[in-house]
Amino acid sequence: MHNAVAVVTGAGSGIGRATAHSLARRGARVVVTDIDRDRAGTVAGELGERGVAAVCDVTSLDDLRAVRDLALDRFGRVDVVMNNVGILAVGPVEDIPLDAWQRVIDVNLLGIVRSNLVFLPLLLDQGSGHVVNTASTAGLLPYGFGQMPYTATKHAVVGLSESLALYLRPRGIGVSCLCPAGVATNILEQVTFYGETSPPQGPDTPVLDPTTVGELVADGITDNRFLILTAPEIDDELRERGADVDAYLSRLIKEVMQTRSTGSD
The missing domain is CATH 1.20.5 (Single alpha-helices involved in coiled-coils or other helix-helix interfaces)
Incomplete structure (x- = not known):
């Protein structure tokens, strides 16, 4: 990890911020991206000379290209790409409008597709690197019927990541899929509610601090592990x-x- 260059989307808070810190502690240089300029700048400042900030909306190819160019101009390469942005639409499936589905798909799934178009050519050319896609336990198990657009996209991210692993690992590029359970983040800021909401279903798992999850991600990259879980209970499920x-x-x-x-x- 020493002197590797990592790009982390959604790194202004939560799991993204924690992972940026974990990677920097291990010697990586990190491009901290977030749709919120102030948050990205704050986290990059926390990393000192190992961090640089960029505003990035993952629904914009131009924004992702600008992040790539910043990484190359500042650090000369890209080694790790973590696709970590996610939003939710919550409510009974019959009450969630089509435009809400389209927005969640555009961010959660097509954001990764755009990132692949921008960053994979670099990794393939150098024959090395690592991609981390943040999914969710909602992408592994069927509990998320109260947030179906999110659940559908996270299942898609898991499937995409599995296929990417088959495609990229023989070419020297690692792929990990992070499927967190309960984590204390500010993701509620990214939730839109429709109709009457039901209490969450799912295994009873502890709520982890993002710092713990950031270390799990860094370990997963180092160990070239595909599935990164935050709760052993999910293995049993x-x-x-x-x-x-x-x-x-x-x-x-x-x-x-x-x-x-x-x-x-």
Whole structure:
């Protein structure tokens, strides 16, 4: 990691900020990008000479190209790209309008597609590097029916990342997919609510500090690990789901029905 150059989107707070710090502590130089100029500048300032800030909206190819050019001008190369931006639309699926779906897909999924178009040619030309895509446990398990646009895009990010691993790893480029469970971030700032919302479903997992997750990401890059989880409980869920998906869904459906029945008493 020493003297590697990392680009982290959504690095002005939360997991992105924590990962930027973890990478810098290990000797990397970090291009801290965020749609919020002040937040990006603050985090880059925290990293000192190892950080540089850039405003980046991942729905803009021009913004991503500008980040690439800044990294090359300032540090001469790009070694790690972390695609970390995500937004949510929350509510019953029948109440979430099409434009909300389009916005979530544009940011959460097509933001990574744009990043690939901008940064993968560099990594392929040098035959080395690492890509980290932030998905979610909502991209591995079916609990997120109260936030279906987010859930759909995060499942897509997992599938995209798996296929990227098959494509890129034989070419010397690592791929990791971060699937966090509970993490204390400010993601609620990126949530739009529609209709009546239901309480979140899912395994009972601890809420981690972003610093812990940032270290997990840095370790995952160093170890060239594909799936980066933040809660061991998710492993058990994945095994159960993999063993018999119909039985697994039947169990979850019963639990949802019991919850609704209890709530209506």
